Amino acid sequence: MKSWLALIRPGDWLVLLGSAVLVGFSVPVFWQGGMADRAIIRQEGKVFAEVDLKARKQFAVGGPLGTTLIAVEPGRARVVSDPSPRQYCVRQGWLMRPGEIAICAPNRVSVQIAGRTKVYDSISY
Amino acid sequence: MTQSVIKLTVTAEDRRVAWLATAAVGLSLVDAAIPSPLPGVKPGLANIVTLVVLARYGWGTAVWVSALRVLAGSLLLGYFLAPGFFLSLTGTTLSLLTLGAAQHLPTRWFGPVSLSILAAFAHIGGQLLLASAWLIPHDGVFLLTPIFAGAALVFGTLNGLIAAKLLAETASAETSP
Numbered sequence: 530m531k532s533w534l535a536l537i538r539p540g541d542w543l544v545l546l547g548s549a550v551l552v553g554f555s556v557p558v559f560w561q562g563g564m565a566d567r568a569i570i571r572q573e574g575k576v577f578a579e580v581d582l583k584a585r586k587q588f589a590v591g592g593p594l595g596t597t598l599i600a601v602e603p604g605r606a607r608v609v610s611d612p613s614p615r616q617y618c619v620r621q622g623w624l625m626r627p628g629e630i631a632i633c634a635p636n637r638v639s640v641q642i643a644g645r646t647k648v649y650d651s652i653s654y
Numbered sequence: 655m656t657q658s659v660i661k662l663t664v665t666a667e668d669r670r671v672a673w674l675a676t677a678a679v680g681l682s683l684v685d686a687a688i689p690s691p692l693p694g695v696k697p698g699l700a701n702i703v704t705l706v707v708l709a710r711y712g713w714g715t716a717v718w719v720s721a722l723r724v725l726a727g728s729l730l731l732g733y734f735l736a737p738g739f740f741l742s743l744t745g746t747t748l749s750l751l752t753l754g755a756a757q758h759l760p761t762r763w764f765g766p767v768s769l770s771i772l773a774a775f776a777h778i779g780g781q782l783l784l785a786s787a788w789l790i791p792h793d794g795v796f797l798l799t800p801i802f803a804g805a806a807l808v809f810g811t812l813n814g815l816i817a818a819k820l821l822a823e824t825a826s827a828e829t830s831p
Contacts, residue, residue, distance in 0.1 A: 536818035540763030544771050548807045556800045626797070 565627050567643045568606040570599055574637075582606065582642075592636035599640055606640055608633060671715060675722035678703040682727040692798070694781065695805045698813060700727070701773060704753070705766050705817035710824075713754050720746050737789055741781045748780030749773035766821060770814025774806035 570577045572590050580601050588599040595612035605625045608618045611633045618631040627644030681699040708716040728734040756772050786795040
């Protein structure tokens with residue numbers, strides 16, 4: 530054990546310590562927002578519904594192109610179907626983490642997951 | 655019919671690179687055989703060879719050995735030109751560039767352990783950037799960053815220690831024959 534420790538030079542300890550601090554700090558940076566607990570459905574930028582991610586529910590939101598179907602399940606939400614031509618928001622699949630958002634721009638509908646702490650507070654307001 | 659003989663002259667340097675690359679390929683096979691809880695978290699044992707080569711024969715040889723290792727390793731494991739190959743290539747390229755810069759650090763203070771940790775971070779950083787730019791264009795990739803960074807720190811330190819041990823042993827064997 531001692532002969533192994535002798536292989537670490539003074540600067541190595543510095544690099545080791547610095548990296549450990551960096552790894553420690555990366556946790557809150559990349560894992561922010563805590564748990565997902567609400568889904569915010571917006572239509573034309575206005576809040577259409579704010580749902581707790583507890584029960585199983587379906588929402589039909591009307592837009593200029595037709596109806597967007599949104600499914601809410603415990604801990605997650607997704608866009609089931611949408612009349613948009615490129616289907617980006619549908620193909621995004623399940624949204625599970627706070628801050629995740631699926632935007633069906635052509636139909637002007639969006640679903641966003643929110644946690645207890647609002648991730649983009651300072652930008653939104 | 656004229657007979658043409660193509661003769662390749664093999665230098666001692668070529669032989670050395672080939673041997674070292676073989677050792678590195680062998681270690682990447684061992685690496686692949688070790689079960690991992692998460693794709694991308696690997697010990698990266700072949701980097702021990704890169705570190706030893708860098709210290710003993712210089713950066714140029716290290717680049718040769720690493721390039722051959724990525725190529726031959728991917729052929730043997732069957733992921734040549736698959737996404738994994740490009741991830742491996744990007745990671746290796748970035749860690750070699752880092753090693754090229756870091757080898758100029760004063761050796762009295764910074765040994766193989768420092769080089770190994772820095773190279774491991776460059777490796778995973780390059781892979782994450784490529785993955786987010788090309789394979790998974792979604793910020794969700796970065797959710798795994800703390801895990802990958804932690805693994806890079808742990809395995810980087812271990813590999814660096816092993817490389818330092820090997821270098822110290824070969825050095826003492828040469829000075830006291």
